[in-house]
Every structure is written in structure tokens, then in C-alpha cells.
Amino acid sequence: MVWEAAQTVDSVANDDDHDEGEDGQLSGLETSELSLPDHSACSSPLPATKRKAKRSRDVNFFDTVEALEDRRAVVKESMHGDQMVLFTKAQETEDKMLTMMERQTEVLKRQMERERRQDEVLKRQMERQEHQDEVSVQDERQTTFQNGFLEVLSQLVKANRSSSL
Numbered sequence: 001m002v003w004e005a006a007q008t009v010d011s012v013a014n015d016d017d018h019d020e021g022e023d024g025q026l027s028g029l030e031t032s033e034l035s036l037p038d039h040s041a042c043s044s045p046l047p048a049t050k051r052k053a054k055r056s057r058d059v060n061f062f063d064t065v066e067a068l069e070d071r072r073a074v075v076k077e078s079m080h081g082d083q084m085v086l087f088t089k090a091q092e093t094e095d096k097m098l099t100m101m102e103r104q105t106e107v108l109k110r111q112m113e114r115e116r117r118q119d120e121v122l123k124r125q126m127e128r129q130e131h132q133d134e135v136s137v138q139d140e141r142q143t144t145f146q147n148g149f150l151e152v153l154s155q156l157v158k159a160n161r162s163s164s165l
Helices: 003-016 019-030 048-164
Strands: none
Touching: none
């Protein structure tokens, strides 16, 4: 189709037929049958059959151009539709990705909060254990002190008994 259009364009460029010249010849024939044909710069030196062939090539050319323009418009509209579909799909994919990232963020926040609470519980347990360890150490010291004190008292009592006897 494009090849035909190119050939038609070439043929139009090579022919020097002007419709104004043909119109001048027809009007001259209408006014008088005896008048000579008009050979001015606007008139066509080609016979009527060549002018008709040229006119039909011109019509074919314009039909081809119009068909190409229609096809271009259809393709452009189709491409625009395809681009809109691709854009919509890309937007949907991006929205899904953002939603997924938001969910992951929420999950990570909950996990971090849970770990923070566990850390607090472990810290309290360690503090309790340290306190119990301190209490145990104090109890041992107290017991050691009391045992030592009782030993000293018993020795004093024994010494007092032996000196009083």
C-alpha cells in the first residue's frame, strides 16, 4: 500500500496537469464550439484520456493517503490503549508492592515490640536472680556470723564454767 502511494506521488510530481487549465478549456468549449483550445500556462497540453488517468491516480493517491492516516490513527489509539493497560498494570504492581512492604513493616514492628517485651521480662528475671543471689550471699554471711558468734559464746561459757569451778 505504501509502495502504491509512493508511485502515485511520483506520478503526480511528474505530470504537469492542472485542473484549472482543464476547466478553462471546458468553459471555452461551452461558450463557442468554434473557439480554439486555450494553451495558456494554466491549460493542460495532455489529452482528456491522460487527464482522466491522472485524475484517477490522484484519487487513488488521496484514498491511499487517507487510508494511511486512518491506519495511523487506529494504530496510535491502539498504542495509547496498550500503554494505558501497561501503565495500569505497573501501577497495580506498585500498589501491591507498597501494600506488601507496609505489611512487612507492621510485622517487623510487632516482632520488635515482642522482642522488647521479652528483653524486659529477661531483664526482670535477671534482676530477681541477682537479688536472690545477693540475699543468698547475705544469708550465708549471716549464717556464718551466727555460727561464729555461737562458737565464741560457747567458748566463753565453757571458759566461765571452768573458771567458776
